[in-house]
């Protein structure tokens with residue numbers, strides 16, 4: 355049986371990015387992914403420009419994506435503020451983005467197995483990765499890129515799995531030709547907020563995050579949209595005018611924003627597996643891709659070394675991960691707390707309305723600088 359240089363568990367943005375980066379550096383990579391491509395995912399689909407140059411070096415063209423440079427924000431009552439985004443971003447569906455990374459990885463001869471992984475055993479400096487059907491594959495290094503919540507988190511006994519998480523995500527695409535291309539809108543409602551932006555198909559993505567407390571009295575998403583989401587006048591007019599494209603919205607439950615470890619059982623954790631930033635920051639995808647870059651660069655050094663030092667690899671990864679993301683996650687937590695307190699968010703709104711520079715500074719705090727390749 356051949357031992358791979360790296361096994362990657364999870365073929366979302368983080369896993370696919372690492373697979374391409376490592377293969378471009380001549381390493382043999384095996385990716386396990388539970389779902390065939392292409393597929394839709396619950397996500398706001400606004401990608402910060404900070405990772406565009408890096409994706410280009412991986413051979414990913416984003417020319418079909420929509421350029422976005424303006425943020426509109428509204429409170430539950432519909433008070434708004436509009437500002438230029440300091441760095442800007444693009445609108446692209448996860449259906450298209452993940453699929454373009456997947457096809458690039460296939461071209462580079464990355465091996466894919468469409469099966470879930472249920473356990474990883476690290477013995478004698480080798481990873482033994484076991485799939486749902488009981489097959490075992492081995493590797494010198496392993497990346498955990500299995501997203502927000504996975505059976506792997508349970509297997510690793512990660513502490514956030516013991517805490518009940520009260521967040522729910524809902525997403526669907528709509529037709530609304532008049533929606534401006536250059537805009538990402540963030541609209542508040544009681545117990546949550548929703549983002550609107552265009553994707554490469556011309557469809558408008560509407561994705562929201564809400565807590566169960568707000569959702570629980572509604573009988574399903576349609577009722578919740580009418581009863582709670584539509585209290586915000588912008589969202590009410592969107593839901594009245596827009597034509598749904600999906601048969602049913604997609605939803606995910608138990609979204610956790612608890613702290614996680616960047617290294618578990620000697621695996622380097624990338625993307626949401628290492629920590630999820632609050633979606634209002636619009637930066638989770640960029641962080642997933644950036645963390646995969648950091649892990650891949652360290653793995654290339656480790657795999658090419660005549661005397662690889664695993665301890666050093668793990669310490670370096672933890673330090674670099676913290677340096678790149680810890681502050682952003684902290685600011686994201688504070689902003690979400692503020693946003694979901696109706697009175698406080700109205701006061702904050704009045705303050706930032708007088709100083710758009712302050713709002714831009716806050717946005718900068720949740721984003722990185724463009725990644726130097």
Ligand SMILES: Cc1cc2nc3c(=O)[nH]c(=O)nc-3n(C[C@H](O)[C@H](O)[C@H](O)COP(=O)(O)OP(=O)(O)OC[C@H]3O[C@@H](n4cnc5c(N)ncnc54)[C@H](O)[C@@H]3O)c2cc1C
Nearest residue numbers: 364366367368398399400470471501504523625626638639
């Ligand atoms: C409501 C909401 C809105 C958001 N909006 C935005 C936004 O507008 N902009 C932004 O930048 N970010 C946004 N995010 C965050 C963004 O979606 C994530 O940060 C990003 O998807 C992380 O990518 P990932 O590769 O870590 O995980 P994922 O894309 O979730 O990929 C993980 C993959 O692992 C696979 N997997 C899981 N377990 C196993 C297993 N045991 N074996 C094999 N495969 C497995 C899954 O099938 C999945 O494909 C949002 C998040 C939420 C919840």
